[in-house]
Amino acid sequence: MIWVEILSRHRDITARVRIASPEVRIGRGYDNDVIVDDPYVAARHLRVFRDEAGQLVAEDMGSVNGTFLDGGKSRLARIIVDGTKPIRIGQTDLRFRAINHEVERERVARPERGMLPFLGAAALGCVTLGIYMLKVWLTQTSEPRVSTYLTPSLTIIATVLVWAGLWALLSRIFSGRSRFLRHLLIVLVGAFALSLYSEFAQVSAFAWTWPTASTYQYVAIWSILAAMCFFHLREVGPARLWLKGAIVTTVLVTVIAAQTLQQSEAFSDSGRQNTTRLLMPPSFRAVPFRDENAFFGDIAGLKAKLDRDRSQARPVEAGR
Amino acid sequence: MIVSISSVARALRLILTIGALIGGSALAAPGPASVAEGIYASAPPRLLQIRTLVADAGRQISIGSGFLVSADGLAITNYHVVSQVALEPKTYRLEYVAADGSHGDVSLLGVDLPNDLAIVRLDKHDAPFFTFDKSAMEGGLLKGERLYSMGNPLDLGFTIIEGTYNGLVEHSYNDRVHFSGALNPGMSGGPTVNGEGLVVGINVATRRGGQLVSFLVPARFAATLLQSAREHETAPDLRAEIARQLTAWGAALYKSLGEEGFRSTVLGPYRTPETIAPWFNCWANTNAGATPKPRANINSTNCSSDTGLFVASDLNTGAIQINHSYVKTVDLNQFQFATYLTQLSQPRLVGGGPFRKWYTPERCHEDFVSAAPVQDHPPLRVIWCAQAYREFEGLYDVALIAVTQDHSSEGLVSRLSLQAVGYVDAIALGKRFLEAVQITK
Numbered sequence: 001m002i003w004v005e006i007l008s009r010h011r012d013i014t015a016r017v018r019i020a021s022p023e024v025r026i027g028r029g030y031d032n033d034v035i036v037d038d039p040y041v042a043a044r045h046l047r048v049f050r051d052e053a054g055q056l057v058a059e060d061m062g063s064v065n066g067t068f069l070d071g072g073k074s075r076l077a078r079i080i081v082d083g084t085k086p087i088r089i090g091q092t093d094l095r096f097r098a099i100n101h102e103v104e105r106e107r108v109a110r111p112e113r114g115m116l117p118f119l120g121a122a123a124l125g126c127v128t129l130g131i132y133m134l135k136v137w138l139t140q141t142s143e144p145r146v147s148t149y150l151t152p153s154l155t156i157i158a159t160v161l162v163w164a165g166l167w168a169l170l171s172r173i174f175s176g177r178s179r180f181l182r183h184l185l186i187v188l189v190g191a192f193a194l195s196l197y198s199e200f201a202q203v204s205a206f207a208w209t210w211p212t213a214s215t216y217q218y219v220a221i222w223s224i225l226a227a228m229c230f231f232h233l234r235e236v237g238p239a240r241l242w243l244k245g246a247i248v249t250t251v252l253v254t255v256i257a258a259q260t261l262q263q264s265e266a267f268s269d270s271g272r273q274n275t276t277r278l279l280m281p282p283s284f285r286a287v288p289f290r291d292e293n294a295f296f297g298d299i300a301g302l303k304a305k306l307d308r309d310r311s312q313a314r315p316v317e318a319g320r
Numbered sequence: 321m322i323v324s325i326s327s328v329a330r331a332l333r334l335i336l337t338i339g340a341l342i343g344g345s346a347l348a349a350p351g352p353a354s355v356a357e358g359i360y361a362s363a364p365p366r367l368l369q370i371r372t373l374v375a376d377a378g379r380q381i382s383i384g385s386g387f388l389v390s391a392d393g394l395a396i397t398n399y400h401v402v403s404q405v406a407l408e409p410k411t412y413r414l415e416y417v418a419a420d421g422s423h424g425d426v427s428l429l430g431v432d433l434p435n436d437l438a439i440v441r442l443d444k445h446d447a448p449f450f451t452f453d454k455s456a457m458e459g460g461l462l463k464g465e466r467l468y469s470m471g472n473p474l475d476l477g478f479t480i481i482e483g484t485y486n487g488l489v490e491h492s493y494n495d496r497v498h499f500s501g502a503l504n505p506g507m508s509g510g511p512t513v514n515g516e517g518l519v520v521g522i523n524v525a526t527r528r529g530g531q532l533v534s535f536l537v538p539a540r541f542a543a544t545l546l547q548s549a550r551e552h553e554t555a556p557d558l559r560a561e562i563a564r565q566l567t568a569w570g571a572a573l574y575k576s577l578g579e580e581g582f583r584s585t586v587l588g589p590y591r592t593p594e595t596i597a598p599w600f601n602c603w604a605n606t607n608a609g610a611t612p613k614p615r616a617n618i619n620s621t622n623c624s625s626d627t628g629l630f631v632a633s634d635l636n637t638g639a640i641q642i643n644h645s646y647v648k649t650v651d652l653n654q655f656q657f658a659t660y661l662t663q664l665s666q667p668r669l670v671g672g673g674p675f676r677k678w679y680t681p682e683r684c685h686e687d688f689v690s691a692a693p694v695q696d697h698p699p700l701r702v703i704w705c706a707q708a709y710r711e712f713e714g715l716y717d718v719a720l721i722a723v724t725q726d727h728s729s730e731g732l733v734s735r736l737s738l739q740a741v742g743y744v745d746a747i748a749l750g751k752r753f754l755e756a757v758q759i760t761k
Contacts, residue, residue, distance in 0.1 A: 138655035141663070143612050209687050271681040272669075277703055279662045281654040282725040289690035289699050292754060296747055299704050302683050303743045306708040306716065309680035313710045 002048060002056065003101075004034050007086055007093040023049040026094070027061070040065050040090030048081065048096050056081040056096055065090055117181050124188040125160070129153055131195045160187050167232045175237050182235050190228035194221060206278055207286040215275055218259050226252035355515050359468050360480045362517065364419030365448050369472055370397050370426060370440070370509065371415045372404050381412070385471045385510035385523070386440065388449035389546055393442040396542045397509030398524055399431045400630045402438045406431055406558045407632055416442050419478060429549045431558060433565040434494055435541040436524050436630055439549045450511055453518035457540040463487050466515055467499060469523055469534075471507025479507075485520070489535065493573065493599040493627040496535045497521045503534035512536050563712045566631060566740060570715055573627060573638060574738070574745040582756050587619065588646040590698065590724065590732045593756030595642060599626050615652045616660050620645035628672075629740070635673035637717075642753075643735040654728035661723055664733045667705040669719045672739060679717070680708040688725065689754065696758050698724040698732070704750070709740070718746040722754055732757065 002024055006015040017034050025032045029043035036045070042063035051057045058079045060067040066075030070085040070093070079087060083101045086093040133149055140148065164187045168178040197220045201213040213220075226248050233244040267273065290298075366388050371380040384401030388394070395416070404412045405428055414426035424443045431438045455461070465485040473479055483501020499512060503526045512521045521536030582593035594602070602623040607614045625640035645664055649657045669682050684705040691697040700722045709715045720736045736753045738746055 138653070139659045141615060141652060141656055141660045143615075211686075267681060269676065271675040271679055271707065273682065273684065276662065277666060277684075277686060279658045279665060279701065279723060281658050281728045282699075283654075283728065285688055285725065287688060289688045292689055292691040292751065295687055295689045295702065296751055298687070299685055299750075300743075300747060302685055302704070302706060305683050306680060306706055306743075309683075310708045310710055310713075313680050 001099050003097045003099070004048075005095040005097065006034075006036065007095060009093075011086070011093070023047065024096070025061075026089070036089065036092050036094075038090040038092045041092060042089075045089050046087075046094075056083075056098060058087055058096065063089070117185070121181060121184050121188060124185070124192060125157075128188060128192045128195060129156065131192075131199075132156065135195075135199075156191075160184070160191065163187050167236070170232075171236045179235050183232060186228055186231045186235070190224055193224050197221075197224070202278055203280065203284060206280040207284045209287060211275065211277075214278075215273075218263075219256055222252055222255050222259070355466070356468055356480055356482055359513060359515075359517050360470075360478075362448075363470055363480070364478065366450050367419055367470060367478065367510070368395055368397075368442070369417040370395075370401055371417065372402065372412050373415055375411060375413045380415075383472075383475060383506065384508045385506070386416070387509075387511045387519070388442075388444070388447055389451075389519075389542070390449055391446055393444045393447075394429070394546060394549060395426075395440050395442060396511075396522060396546065397438050397440060398522065398537075399433060399436045399438045400524075400633070401509045402428055402431075402440065403630070403632055406438070406562060409558070414440065416440075416444075418444070418447075428558060430545060430552070430556065431562065431565070432541060432545045433562055433631065434569045434629065435537050435545075437522065437537060437542055437545050439545050450513070450517075450519045452539045452543050453514055453516075453520045456514065456518070456520040457538070457543060461485050461514075461520060467501070467512050467520060468515075469499065469501050469503060469507065469510065469512040469536075471503075471510030471523055473504035473506045475506055481507075483512075483532070483534070488538075491599050491601060491626050493576075493625065494629075495538055495541075496524070497538055499534045499536050500532050501534055502532055559711075562631070566629070566637075566712055567714055567742075569629065570638065570740040571742060571745070573640075574741050574749065577625075577640065578745070578749060578752075582752065584756055584758065585621070586760055587621070587644055587732065588648065588730065589760055590646065591756070591758040591760055592621075592644040592732065592734060593642070593753055594621070594644075595623060597625070600624065600640075600642075601626060614650065616647050616649045616657060618645050618647050618664075632673070635678050637672040637740040639672070639737075639739050641735070641737045643737075645733045646730070647733065648730040652729075657729055657731075661731055661733060665703070665721050665723050665735075667703045667719050667721050669705050669707055669717055670737065670739075671707065671717060675707075678710060680710060682707045689722075691755050697755070698726040698757065698759050700754065700757065701725055702754065706743075706746070712740070714742055715740050716743055716746060717741070718750070720750045720753065722757060724757070726759070 002019045004017045004019060004024060005013050008014050019033055024034060025044065025047055026034045026036060027043050027045040028036060028038070028041050032044065044061045045063045046067060047059045047061055049057060058067065058081050060077050067079065068075060068088045069079055070088065081096045083095065083097040086095050133153065136149055136152065164180060164184040167183040168180040172178040198217065201217050205211040205214040230245060230248045233248070234241060263274065368386040368388065370384050370386045372382045373380050381404070384397060386395045386397035389396050402414060405414050414428060415423055416426050417423045426440045426442055429439045429441055463486055467483050467485050469481045469483060471479060481501050483499050486498040486500055489496045489498045499521065503523050507523045510523045511519045512523060514520050519539050521539055522542055524537050525535040527533040577595065577597055580595060580597035583596050584591040585594045600623045602621060605620045605622060607618045621644050623642040627638045627640060628636045629638040630636055647661060647664065652660060667684060671679050682705050684703060686701070686703040688699065689702045690699045703721045706716050706718045718738045718741055722734045724732045734757055736750060738749065
């Protein structure tokens with residue numbers, strides 16, 4: 001007895017035929033056991049039978065286009081069938097299996113985790129939203145209004161849900177399961193990381209007088225977004241992770257380069273840095289006060305940079 | 321706001337001046353109106369309209385006035401009337417048009433940037449010319465004296481305007497005569513004469529938003545410029561000359577600011593430096609009456625200098641500003657209060673012209689700073705931003721902002737901004753400024 005499986009281009013099984021006789025004939029003609037509606041297949045194309053040694057053998061019956069083993073470039077007149085590698089005739093992939101073909105072991109189902117992931121997602125969401133609300137409150141210098149809290153928080157909630165939903169949809173399409181909760185957790189962890197980083201950048205700009213983290217905040221934001229996308233893609237399908245990683249990294253590098261270029265062009269157009277010089281409560285200061293003379297010494301050092309800028313600007317002016 | 325008369329709209333309109341009457345015949349004529357009539361009658365051969373032309377197109381881009389001051393064709397006008405030719409001699413050229421319609425080439429001999437004057441030579445000889453009033457140059461004019469200003473306002477034709485001498489402008493760094501008369505765009509560079517037809521000043525500017533408040537450059541500066549043009553007949557490299565004059569003017573200005581010094585005034589629990597120089601205008605500001613009720617009270621003083629200098633049609637520079645704001649929270653917590661101070665303390669470097677043409681990119685430095693002795697001085701967060709002038713070696717615009725760090729619910733934001741300053745001068749002034757921010761005992 002032989003099972004004949006006709007595969008799609010994605011290697012899903014589109015049809016499976018059970019043949020009771022010891023030999024199977026395959027082709028486009030109606031005198032075959034299995035009919036393949038592929039114009040590149042001969043009317044009588046392939047014969048599968050057991051040879052003297054008892055192995056399953058596929059034999060080309062004189063087709064014009066030939067018979068190939070999975071991925072192979074050379075046509076073969078006779079192939080020993082192992083049941084795993086598909087055989088291509090025309091543009092159709094076929095697989096032949098005997099009834100004693102070994103299947104994978106039964107997978108062990110993971111124990112039910114109950115409400116834990118739900119609670120985790122809810123807690124993380126609340127914390128992230130809470131941090132955001134706290135920030136709004138601490139920077140509120142005009143009259144307090146409910147809408148300054150409500151509108152952005154609703155926007156954030158909607159964005160997170162739509163983002164996770166879209167990824168869940170992709171998962172459903174490509175892997176059959178939506179895994180909404182996992183996607184939601186990825187978004188929430190990303191949002192939490194984003195808000196932590198922005199706090200860190202602001203505090204370091206004031207407390208340590210180290211504005212670099214704030215100036216290059218966009219690099220961190222894009223990196224976090226890229227990491228989120230990578231984990232989403234992994235949930236969609238765990239195959240070819242290195243390729244997905246490479247794509248995400250390429251996009252990330254391109255975006256960061258583009259934004260760096262755009263910022264440096266904006267700076268050379270306006271001559272102004274696009275950063276706010278943040279103040280915080282004096283108790284946040286983490287470095288000692290500089291002596292006045294040392295500070296003015298630093299400032300005197302700026303003159304060399306300004307003069308260098310001037311000498312670089314000159315050649316442009318010379319054309320006037 | 322003082323505007324150059326020529327700087328309305330895009331075209332500079334110079335005044336075509338009408339020549340003044342010389343001699344006593346006008347005064348001898350009967351009736352009070354005859355003085356103006358007499359002056360007007362004899363002025364035209366001495367007056368010029370000076371046009372700036374685009375060299376390639378041969379069409380005027382701006383017009384103004386000027387007047388002859390010698391028999392060999394030297395004439396005085398405003399610097400801002402001829403600034404395009406001075407800065408871009410390849411793109412623009414000058415032409416005069418006399419009252420009788422004759423016209424010819426004009427060459428620029430010299431400029432006096434601080435006093436907005438220029439001297440030019442025409443190919444016109446043996447024409448009558450104006451002479452300067454000696455007694456006015458020595459300060460002999462009396463307030464209330466009748467003066468007659470001439471020009472071609474808005475290119476409507478030669479006009480004579482009667483007005484009053486009101487002395488020198490107070491609170492002005494550069495000497496300017498306050499003339500109560502209706503100067504209009506197009507009269508720049510024209511002469512203002514006394515009843516005898518002698519030049520006492522040159523029309524230069526008017527105050528926007530005022531009524532009949534106009535300004536003249538005192539005649540003595542024109543006489544000096546004429547003198548120096550006679551001594552150096554060769555035309556200098558004007559662009560370099562303008563840079564030299566601007567640098568010298570800036571150095572003198574900041575030397576003078578340093579010498580006048582600061583006095584300390586009390587603002588909340590702090591002492592703040594306030595300049596003693598008379599050429600500053602100071603105003604107080606408060607948000608006490610604002611609606612909705614402010615969540616932090618601001619009391620501030622703003623002092624700005626009356627030292628703006630016309631360098632090009634798109635560059636005015638030389639302004640100095642000193643600003644202190646004392647802020648005390650009403651119901652803001654310390655984080656909200658810090659945000660409030662953040663908004664007040666952004667380093668806005670205000671250039672006097674378009675950035676890409678005149679300035680290099682800004683460079684900033686910020687840090688926590690304490691001045692000795694510690695018990696007198698509040699700890700500060702200081703931001704210093706500076707940009708250099710592309711073409712004027714050794715000149716910079718600087719902004720210095722200091723925010724006190726001794727309390728979390730009240731603070732002082734002090735700001736010093738200097739335009740067209742030398743870097744060493746800026747550091748010296750900045751240091752004095754920071755040291756003068758003190759705690760009251």
